[in-house]
Amino acid sequence: MTTSAFAAQGADLELVGIQKRFPGFTAIEHLDLKIPPGSFFALLGPSGCGKTTTLRLVAGLEEPTAGRILIGGEDITGKKPYQRPVNTVFQSYALFPHMTVLENVAFGLRRRRLDEPVAKAHEALRLVELDHLAARKPQQLSGGQQQRVALARAIVNRPALLLLDEPLGALDLKLRRQMQLELKTIQEEVGLTFLHVTHDQEEAMTMADTVAVMNKGRIEQMGAPEELYELPKTAFVANFLGQSNLFTGPVVGSTSEAIAVGVAGQRIVVPTARAHRHVGEVTIGIRPEKLSLHLSAPAVDPARNTMGPGRVIDVSFSGVSTQYLITVPHVGTLIVFAQNMAFGPVAEEGGEVWVSWDIEHGFGLEDEPADTPRFEADTTTRSIAAQRRASLITELEEV
Amino acid sequence: MTTSAFAAQGADLELVGIQKRFPGFTAIEHLDLKIPPGSFFALLGPSGCGKTTTLRLVAGLEEPTAGRILIGGEDITGKKPYQRPVNTVFQSYALFPHMTVLENVAFGLRRRRLDEPVAKAHEALRLVELDHLAARKPQQLSGGQQQRVALARAIVNRPALLLLDEPLGALDLKLRRQMQLELKTIQEEVGLTFLHVTHDQEEAMTMADTVAVMNKGRIEQMGAPEELYELPKTAFVANFLGQSNLFTGPVVGSTSEAIAVGVAGQRIVVPTARAHRHVGEVTIGIRPEKLSLHLSAPAVDPARNTMGPGRVIDVSFSGVSTQYLITVPHVGTLIVFAQNMAFGPVAEEGGEVWVSWDIEHGFGLEDEPADTPRFEADTTTRSIAAQRRASLITELEEV
Amino acid sequence: MVPIVYTFIFSFNDSQKSNITWRGFTFDKWLNVCNVQNGAVCEAFGNSLIIGASATVAATALGTMIAIAIVRYRFRFRSKVSLLLFLPMATPEVVLGAGLAAQFLSVGVPKDIVTIILAHTMFCISFVVVTVKARVASLDPALEEAGRDLYGSPGQVFLRITFPLLLPGILAAALLSFALSFDDFIITNFNSGAVTTFPKYIYISASRGIPAEANVVASAVFILALVIVVSAQVSSAARAKRLAKSG
Amino acid sequence: MAFAAFATTTSEAEQVPRRKSPVALLLLLPGILYLVLFFLTPLISLLLTSFQAPSEFGDIGQYTYAFRWENYLQVVTDYLPHILRSFGFALIATVLALVFSYPLAYFIGVTARPWPLAQSLMLVLVIAPFFISFLLRTLAWKQILSDESFIITSLKAVALMAPDAHFTGTPAAVIFGLTYNFIPFMTLPLYTTLERLDLRYLEAASDLYAHPVEVFRKVTIPLSMPGIVAGTLLTFIPAAGDYVNASRDFLGGPDSQMIGNVIEANFLVLQNYPAAAALSIILMSVILIIVSIYVKRAGTEELL
Amino acid sequence: STGGATKPKAATDKSAAEKSIRWDNWALYIDVDAAGKYPTLDAFTKEAGIKVKYTEAVDDNNTYYGKVKDQLALGKDIGADAVCLTDWMVGRLIRLGYTQELDHANIPNLANLLPSLKDVGFDKGRKMSVPWQGGFAGICWNKEKLPGGLASVEDLWDPKLKGRVGVLSEMRDTMGLIMQDAGVDVSGDWGDNEFNAAIDVLKKQVSDGQVRNIKGNAYKEDLINGDTLAAIVWSGDIVQLNAENGDKWDFLVPEKGGTLWNDNFVVPVGSTHKKNVEELINYYYDPAVAAEVAAYVNYITPVAGAKEAAMAIDPALANNQLIFPDDATLAKAHVFRTLTGAEEQKYGAAFQSILLGS
Numbered sequence A, B: 001m002t003t004s005a006f007a008a009q010g011a012d013l014e015l016v017g018i019q020k021r022f023p024g025f026t027a028i029e030h031l032d033l034k035i036p037p038g039s040f041f042a043l044l045g046p047s048g049c050g051k052t053t054t055l056r057l058v059a060g061l062e063e064p065t066a067g068r069i070l071i072g073g074e075d076i077t078g079k080k081p082y083q084r085p086v087n088t089v090f091q092s093y094a095l096f097p098h099m100t101v102l103e104n105v106a107f108g109l110r111r112r113r114l115d116e117p118v119a120k121a122h123e124a125l126r127l128v129e130l131d132h133l134a135a136r137k138p139q140q141l142s143g144g145q146q147q148r149v150a151l152a153r154a155i156v157n158r159p160a161l162l163l164l165d166e167p168l169g170a171l172d173l174k175l176r177r178q179m180q181l182e183l184k185t186i187q188e189e190v191g192l193t194f195l196h197v198t199h200d201q202e203e204a205m206t207m208a209d210t211v212a213v214m215n216k217g218r219i220e221q222m223g224a225p226e227e228l229y230e231l232p233k234t235a236f237v238a239n240f241l242g243q244s245n246l247f248t249g250p251v252v253g254s255t256s257e258a259i260a261v262g263v264a265g266q267r268i269v270v271p272t273a274r275a276h277r278h279v280g281e282v283t284i285g286i287r288p289e290k291l292s293l294h295l296s297a298p299a300v301d302p303a304r305n306t307m308g309p310g311r312v313i314d315v316s317f318s319g320v321s322t323q324y325l326i327t328v329p330h331v332g333t334l335i336v337f338a339q340n341m342a343f344g345p346v347a348e349e350g351g352e353v354w355v356s357w358d359i360e361h362g363f364g365l366e367d368e369p370a371d372t373p374r375f376e377a378d379t380t381t382r383s384i385a386a387q388r389r390a391s392l393i394t395e396l397e398e399v
Numbered sequence C: 001m002v003p004i005v006y007t008f009i010f011s012f013n014d015s016q017k018s019n020i021t022w023r024g025f026t027f028d029k030w031l032n033v034c035n036v037q038n039g040a041v042c043e044a045f046g047n048s049l050i051i052g053a054s055a056t057v058a059a060t061a062l063g064t065m066i067a068i069a070i071v072r073y074r075f076r077f078r079s080k081v082s083l084l085l086f087l088p089m090a091t092p093e094v095v096l097g098a099g100l101a102a103q104f105l106s107v108g109v110p111k112d113i114v115t116i117i118l119a120h121t122m123f124c125i126s127f128v129v130v131t132v133k134a135r136v137a138s139l140d141p142a143l144e145e146a147g148r149d150l151y152g153s154p155g156q157v158f159l160r161i162t163f164p165l166l167l168p169g170i171l172a173a174a175l176l177s178f179a180l181s182f183d184d185f186i187i188t189n190f191n192s193g194a195v196t197t198f199p200k201y202i203y204i205s206a207s208r209g210i211p212a213e214a215n216v217v218a219s220a221v222f223i224l225a226l227v228i229v230v231s232a233q234v235s236s237a238a239r240a241k242r243l244a245k246s247g
Numbered sequence D: 001m002a003f004a005a006f007a008t009t010t011s012e013a014e015q016v017p018r019r020k021s022p023v024a025l026l027l028l029l030p031g032i033l034y035l036v037l038f039f040l041t042p043l044i045s046l047l048l049t050s051f052q053a054p055s056e057f058g059d060i061g062q063y064t065y066a067f068r069w070e071n072y073l074q075v076v077t078d079y080l081p082h083i084l085r086s087f088g089f090a091l092i093a094t095v096l097a098l099v100f101s102y103p104l105a106y107f108i109g110v111t112a113r114p115w116p117l118a119q120s121l122m123l124v125l126v127i128a129p130f131f132i133s134f135l136l137r138t139l140a141w142k143q144i145l146s147d148e149s150f151i152i153t154s155l156k157a158v159a160l161m162a163p164d165a166h167f168t169g170t171p172a173a174v175i176f177g178l179t180y181n182f183i184p185f186m187t188l189p190l191y192t193t194l195e196r197l198d199l200r201y202l203e204a205a206s207d208l209y210a211h212p213v214e215v216f217r218k219v220t221i222p223l224s225m226p227g228i229v230a231g232t233l234l235t236f237i238p239a240a241g242d243y244v245n246a247s248r249d250f251l252g253g254p255d256s257q258m259i260g261n262v263i264e265a266n267f268l269v270l271q272n273y274p275a276a277a278a279l280s281i282i283l284m285s286v287i288l289i290i291v292s293i294y295v296k297r298a299g300t301e302e303l304l
Numbered sequence E: 001s002t003g004g005a006t007k008p009k010a011a012t013d014k015s016a017a018e019k020s021i022r023w024d025n026w027a028l029y030i031d032v033d034a035a036g037k038y039p040t041l042d043a044f045t046k047e048a049g050i051k052v053k054y055t056e057a058v059d060d061n062n063t064y065y066g067k068v069k070d071q072l073a074l075g076k077d078i079g080a081d082a083v084c085l086t087d088w089m090v091g092r093l094i095r096l097g098y099t100q101e102l103d104h105a106n107i108p109n110l111a112n113l114l115p116s117l118k119d120v121g122f123d124k125g126r127k128m129s130v131p132w133q134g135g136f137a138g139i140c141w142n143k144e145k146l147p148g149g150l151a152s153v154e155d156l157w158d159p160k161l162k163g164r165v166g167v168l169s170e171m172r173d174t175m176g177l178i179m180q181d182a183g184v185d186v187s188g189d190w191g192d193n194e195f196n197a198a199i200d201v202l203k204k205q206v207s208d209g210q211v212r213n214i215k216g217n218a219y220k221e222d223l224i225n226g227d228t229l230a231a232i233v234w235s236g237d238i239v240q241l242n243a244e245n246g247d248k249w250d251f252l253v254p255e256k257g258g259t260l261w262n263d264n265f266v267v268p269v270g271s272t273h274k275k276n277v278e279e280l281i282n283y284y285y286d287p288a289v290a291a292e293v294a295a296y297v298n299y300i301t302p303v304a305g306a307k308e309a310a311m312a313i314d315p316a317l318a319n320n321q322l323i324f325p326d327d328a329t330l331a332k333a334h335v336f337r338t339l340t341g342a343e344e345q346k347y348g349a350a351f352q353s354i355l356l357g358s
């Protein structure tokens, strides 16, 4: 077994009150983070939110303006990159083009003057199944192979903490999914702490033990993937991690069990335990796959919320499931996902439908509804044709 | 309305017995294709299968080794690119960097000495909502905007046929989905024939009226997206367009309605109409989302096929749905998708399960089972860790 | 930098025959550059300009054609052609100059401005090829295809797409050629016959003291070039900044 | 800018497969013919000249075609010191130019990256010397460093130079001149590679436990090798054949004459054409041999 | 690549149409005023209507020849209509047929040519060449740095002067002085032994670093900037340098002997302005003009009657030994004997190899 060589256990990482200012720009406002040893931690967030900056701070490639960084309990804030027990798999891989694959992998070992760098490098290459290409130059490898060499080059050092900055970003979808599986398997095998940065929500959810969603230099929410997905705290998380149907309205009634929110004259019930705000205006949500479509008004069921009638304005088949866009007057456009368990759509475009969902599946956000930062439409990159469609929807709604 | 300027109707395209040989390599063996006028046609296939070559042949940028190309019934095989009523949106956009957006769009009109090139170019830019950027240079535009300029530059010529060579390939996922919508809307608006090349199956299915799946220089199957997805003819199509569970076995019984296939001692029934081969060894399949999971052996139901017991070897949560990998002894590994309509997985990793599906949902392939070109695992880019997992599965199966 | 400052300062020296010791400040030399010694400085300078311009035009045209051929086409003797292009760059100037001189002598060609231009064109070609080649290689062939696709005939595509896109490379090559030609002395010395170029003028004058007028001409060229280059750099930097902002 | 000429074109993206076409010939022919006519034939005529013998009863400078290979023996015995000195001077000047240029190019190309304007202005300063005749600059040095000049007298005053020592006309002066004149030729190719140096490699190296010194030795230097090779060639080749710096009218003296001066003297003064030609051929051959060995060892063959 | 056996043909004269002359000469060889103009030349232009482009293009006989020989061999224009070169080089040019025959009818003042110069070995009857100026090669030193002065060539080898000594790249002057220092009569019958002994002396001084600068007329720059403190030089130059740079130097024809030479006008084969040049020569053979030039350049004038004319300008001038040497002065200087072609090749190469060092 090759595992033996990588017996070193991962260490935990702690960021305390980290702030990072660039001239004229504050990339990270105030960041506290604790990653347990041996875990696969995914840092997720939109472009420019500060993910790479966070990683570079941990690696020592940037200095924090304020705050402390601890690895395995030891404060390493002042240490130089080459003194830190941390290695990075860069998005661009940054494989040294003038060295062979083997030399690349042995580089770190040689710098630390460890014994048998070549043997250990071969072992790491065997782990990523590339030992037969040890003599090649990086340019002679495919993207997927390069990614694995970068991984081997980092892992071979048995760092307490492995940083991965979108290592899969450059791969096409198919290869990417395959690599995700492998990366996860390798992490389980070597038992190191992985801090994985990505902006692909599916990647984060399928790979990580813990996911943190970052936004504008802050961690918005952090937890197990299912926890985050099923109970998002903010509108940003609700829409960044998958899609959500969100409604805003006043709390019109509440028991210890549940609160009722008035949305366009309909009472929508959400379990108290799943709602972060219990009085005043609140925003509540439901995931598209939790919605059931009905072609006639469903019977009243106290365990379910109902909404409708609405009109189907778009049906789009994507293989596994079909996506329906439904406009409900005075509420807005709802998205419904229905798995294609049978042939053909459940509802036709233009048809009248109702939707319902189990009360237990709703969630209530923590955001002030006023400044709920809904995911804004990127109007500058929307064509007139697409905008016309949008305005048609609005017209339709107002009828 | 701006539509008026683009009144020219799309023409149909016909490729008759096209062959294309490069020195030392035959890119296209024998290709027959007919695209109806005004349709949105997607050419889908893996990298290197000949999609770009096909497009370049139609555009006149390559000459076919054999065969004829007809547009609107007229043979244009011998014509030079600049004599063909065809325009291309290149993957890299190929916007002229030394000209403004407006000059780019007016270029084709000017070459044909048409009246009022500037006015028409502005009109086309308005269609893609970029008229306010007419004076910019392409480098000053975002990726999405460049893509739209490329589209305007082609559309403004009102070509009988518009070729799009992975125009969305360079965009990130989010922008890509948005652009797909716009492209489709614009096509509907201008009514031209679009021949769209992609290797993204979801893109092909959501956008096109007709999808053709190409493999190694041949069209494997062609039809409406749902038709192709629900009734794939070959293993290649079954696995390239989404994922499939495939089983091979002898036909052990048949009626006019259905055939029964023996798979590892179980009888699997497939409707005759949905099976391409009715005797001997056949390969049959079922889509992962059509499968239902059972925690105990389901009651016998003549309308459903059942398989099991098997063991869950992987559960992976991806938000909307959860993917289960189930090993059934002597059959192999099955994939099951279950929409997360409730919280938590239906089955736990390691648990014993059965699967069942509606007989109507199965399909039978046309391929000779012997040479069924299963989607080969890309062993060269699979790590040892992932392979170990695979071998574990095999072991498990043999127990 | 020091010699440049020195040259510049001594262009204001109120010197007489030799310009070695400082004799006081004067603008006279700048005002009367072409008046001394029957305008020998200016004549030499003029010759250098003519030679530089002609060699630049010829070398740029020939070199650009070769660069396009090398990047875009396959042909036999490829490696031989590359070698032939590399050799002039790897040949010391004395050898080039002496070789050509021997050649002109044996064929009986009198040396004059034409032989200088021929010689300069020769050693500039390789540099042009190197410069333009990089540009051609980075030119996306899809742009030309797009041009053809958009109803451009081959001639129109070259004129409106290929040429304008190669232009920066061609201009850079031309600038380089001109600089190389303008400053060449060794090859010129062997092949100039009675014609005096600016560097040759300086070389000859070196034996009897460079007149301050030579410093004037050199300083003027230097300042002019500096102004051109700096303003080009500044404006391109400004453009880059604008681009970054609007991007 | 013209610096592109010094750029190494190693990493050109491989284009679509190239086509065969008669157009290629049409494009190549004029230029290639030109080079054959004005580069290749002169070389051949030089080769022929190098074997000539003095005409019997001829006056000074009169020779006839022959195959006198002894000419080579003769020039080597007569001028071996000059041949060795040329390559020695060129080598020292190249090394010195590299030592001065590398930090300069690194500063402009890497350190100054956040300030593109400053970067291009510094670059202008590097190429500035191109615009003032190099003869004039060299002569300026001759005056600036003459025995009674401010610099030399002050050096002597502070005893950094022996009182009876002098600078112009010495080998040191020639090497100084060569180094000075070729620094831009060294700096520009270095700059073009360093400017494109991907700093992520340096970060990756420091992430992999390399000290700054090791980063420089193991990563920066190897990655800038194409620039180093291009720069050293662009310096070494012309420096080995230069005769202006070593000319007695410029910075040289009788004990610092280089092979270029010998060729010039034989060609223009002594009228000994065969000797001049033989020396030229020797010079060129040695340079070609050195270059090809060097380029092989440095692993940058694509450069050619 | 060699000069052919056929001699080039003289170009057709266009003097009638083109009233101009291009004249290549040595530095410090003509009268110049404070404004940088040449007074005698300007007067000539005014008088004859012929423009003269005067260029100080000659630094050394050999390098000048090297620059123009190919054109001469082809009979093409070398960019000059008149050149003043030293006797031996003029001899070579005439031998090779690179000069045009002068029409003495156009130079009536040629009658003023000093009788001693009327008939020379290399040009019987002065058909091809006419003297411009003559002079001595001797030694000079910087008076400020070397107040003790120098007396002989031997003194140049004083170790105190190490690296600050210059000699001329003109073989006949440098070797001539060194040979005479060793007691050889350079105008007499000497051979390889005498020459080689002197070469050894020079070689030693060069390789020891005693002699740093070996130059043509450019030696004057080294005197001015101080690199050279003592040197073998040409007589008149020093007077002119003193006039321009303050009285810093002294000149002396050594007791053991200096050299005496003349530089002569020739018209190169390719020139189309021979008649203009003849007019120019005629002008400068006017004793008054000759005296004016001599007064400035301090070289020996070949024009009879110039001394009288000089007397009119300034009696002191007439007694200047550099311009009008008396017999005692002349006795110290000797003309370097004519060399055969083979000797020229042999001695030239030996001397050149010292210039190139080793």
Ligand SMILES: Nc1ncnc2c1ncn2[C@@H]1O[C@H](COP(=O)(O)OP(=O)(O)OP(=O)(O)O)[C@@H](O)[C@H]1O
Residues within 6 Å of the ligand: A022, A023, A025, A026, A027, A045, A046, A047, A048, A049, A050, A051, A052, A053, A054, A199
């Ligand atoms: N050196 C710098 N100087 C100024 N601003 C910087 C610097 N580096 C990063 N930033 C800014 O800090 C912010 C965070 O950048 P960062 O690279 O961490 O984002 P990211 O989350 O990794 O984004 P992406 O997904 O695009 O990689 C960005 O707005 C970026 O422009």
Ligand SMILES: Nc1ncnc2c1ncn2[C@@H]1O[C@H](COP(=O)(O)OP(=O)(O)OP(=O)(O)O)[C@@H](O)[C@H]1O
Residues within 6 Å of the ligand: B022, B023, B025, B026, B027, B045, B046, B047, B048, B049, B050, B051, B052, B053, B054, B199, D017
């Ligand atoms: N000029 C050419 N000479 C030789 N082979 C070529 C040439 N052009 C394309 N090919 C080969 O033909 C095959 C088909 O190429 P094509 O570009 O059409 O693929 P594609 O389907 O567009 O692939 P991708 O999705 O990667 O763009 C490939 O194997 C390619 O290498």
Ligand SMILES: NCCCCNCCCN
Residues within 6 Å of the ligand: E026, E027, E028, E029, E086, E170, E172, E173, E217, E234, E237, E261, E263
């Ligand atoms: N400055 C005028 C010097 C003239 C020297 N003529 C050369 C004499 C060679 N013996």
Ligand SMILES: [Mg+2]
Residues within 6 Å of the ligand: A051, A052, A053
């Ligand atoms: Mg990032």
Ligand SMILES: [Mg+2]
Residues within 6 Å of the ligand: B051, B052, B053
């Ligand atoms: Mg393609």
